Amino acid sequence: MIKQKMLTPEEAQQIVLEHIRPIGIERVPLLDSLDRLVAEDILATYDNPPFDNSAMDGFAVRHQDVKTSTPDSPSSLEMVEDIPAGSIGQKTVGPGQTSRIMTGAPIPSGADTVIRVEDTRTEDNRIDILEPDDFAANIRRSGEDMKQGEVLIESGTELGPGELGVIAAVQRSFVSVHRRPTATILSTGDELVEIDEPLQPGKIVNSNTASLAALASAHGANPVMLPIAPDDEGKIRQTIESALSGDFILSSGGVSVGEFDFIKSVLNNMGAKEILWRVAMKPGKPLYYCIINETPYFGLPGNPVSSVMSFLQFVRPAIRKASGYRPKELFLPTATACMENGEENDGDRRQYLRARLHYKNGQLRAQTRYRAQGSHMLTSMLGANGIVVLDPEQSVASGDLVNVQIIGKVL
Numbered sequence: 155m156i157k158q159k160m161l162t163p164e165e166a167q168q169i170v171l172e173h174i175r176p177i178g179i180e181r182v183p184l185l186d187s188l189d190r191l192v193a194e195d196i197l198a199t200y201d202n203p204p205f206d207n208s209a210m211d212g213f214a215v216r217h218q219d220v221k222t223s224t225p226d227s228p229s230s231l232e233m234v235e236d237i238p239a240g241s242i243g244q245k246t247v248g249p250g251q252t253s254r255i256m257t258g259a260p261i262p263s264g265a266d267t268v269i270r271v272e273d274t275r276t277e278d279n280r281i282d283i284l285e286p287d288d289f290a291a292n293i294r295r296s297g298e299d300m301k302q303g304e305v306l307i308e309s310g311t312e313l314g315p316g317e318l319g320v321i322a323a324v325q326r327s328f329v330s331v332h333r334r335p336t337a338t339i340l341s342t343g344d345e346l347v348e349i350d351e352p353l354q355p356g357k358i359v360n361s362n363t364a365s366l367a368a369l370a371s372a373h374g375a376n377p378v379m380l381p382i383a384p385d386d387e388g389k390i391r392q393t394i395e396s397a398l399s400g401d402f403i404l405s406s407g408g409v410s411v412g413e414f415d416f417i418k419s420v421l422n423n424m425g426a427k428e429i430l431w432r433v434a435m436k437p438g439k440p441l442y443y444c445i446i447n448e449t450p451y452f453g454l455p456g457n458p459v460s461s462v463m464s465f466l467q468f469v470r471p472a473i474r475k476a477s478g479y480r481p482k483e484l485f486l487p488t489a490t491a492c493m494e495n496g497e498e499n500d501g502d503r504r505q506y507l508r509a510r511l512h513y514k515n516g517q518l519r520a521q522t523r524y525r526a527q528g529s530h531m532l533t534s535m536l537g538a539n540g541i542v543v544l545d546p547e548q549s550v551a552s553g554d555l556v557n558v559q560i561i562g563k564v565l
């Protein structure tokens with residue numbers, strides 16, 4: 155048998171992505187669009203602010219009248235009206251006059267400057283200006299925030315609270331966003347019991363379904379969890395058939411070379427088009443990827459850490475491409491970090507080590523020895539907000555710089 159060269163993670167990522175298409179858009183209420191990718195340009199529908207208005211509580215004046223004011227020799231002005239926010243002044247501010255104006259209220263005609271209330275003194279119906287300000291001070295100009303017709307948010311932008319505020323300001327209560335794909339998740343194995351079933355001898359708890367569902371949710375998909383499929387070709391087939399209406403199918407287990415690893419043969423019999431199997435990475439080598447009924451199917455490894463790593467390297471970019479992210483936005487963000495302990499990759503596959511990242515004196519640091527590594531070591535995922543990536547034969551000492559991928563919040 156010819157030993158096939160295994161695909162590198164980058165090759166496998168490209169091959170996976172070649173088979174992913176954006177899945178479409180939907181209109182959602184504004185608040186539901188948070189963290190989603192907008193699928194239309196958002197335009198300013200009017201100039202904002204809509205009118206020149208006061209930036210301060212104070213007095214609208216003619217600068218000419220007050221420019222020489224000092225505390226000892228204030229300019230004394232006649233107060234002609236009050237202009238609260240939300241109403242329009244009825245009077246023109248003439249020479250020697252002023253209108254009291256609140257923050258946000260329209261500047262009355264005749265006035266060209268606002269003097270802060272702190273720089274004035276009220277004497278009966280007269281206002282003493284103690285301190286002049288610059289000409290046109292404390293006036294927010296019409297249109298200085300947004301101009302009618304201007305593209306404020308480009309299609310394809312991820313919407314955060316700032317974007318939602320702007321969309322609200324242009325009076326949009328619904329917005330078009332890219333649809334979140336569904337990811338149907340199934341775990342296979344005769345050894346598995348569900349989390350609320352008694353743990354019989356020889357059995358282990360199915361933790362992968364929950365962790366993959368959480369990953370799917372966290373990375374932009376809506377998870378649908380199916381019951382455990384035992385290592386039985388008929389049962390596996392039934393389970394996969396029930397998943398075909400979703401956008402993605404993720405299974406864990408049963409894709410290695412074991413006697414009871416049936417996933418590949420079942421999919422083959424169902425007419426799936428095999429795209430790739432096995433990637434030169436550790437953990438996560440036995441990845442299987444195929445298209446069944448036009449649905450991308452990821453056969454993730456069974457080992458809990460392997461399935462998480464494969465998800466992050468391959469499923470996450472696929473979810474993001476299907477959700478409309480641009481090519482540069484598909485992969486995990488990367489950085490350089492200073493190792494806090496040594497590590498050695500003595501194998502011939504790229505290694506992905508769970509890491510805790512933090513900043514110390516402004517420098518990003520990585521710790522990989524807080525728990526034992528190992529593809530079955532669920533607890534190595536605890537608090538892991540990064541992945542240290544080591545090339546084959548690469549060893550690093552404490553203090554060395556390494557490439558890291560960022561998978562969680564770094565504080």
Ligand code: AMP
Pocket residue numbers: 341342343345346358359360361362363406407408409410412455456457458
């Ligand atoms: P497999 O790829 O099916 O040979 O599984 C590899 C290893 O992962 C075995 O030790 C399995 O018991 C374990 N495993 C498989 N599926 C799960 C799961 N859903 N939750 C936890 N561990 C699993």
Ligand code: MG
Pocket residue numbers: 342343344407408414415456
């Ligand atoms: Mg198995």
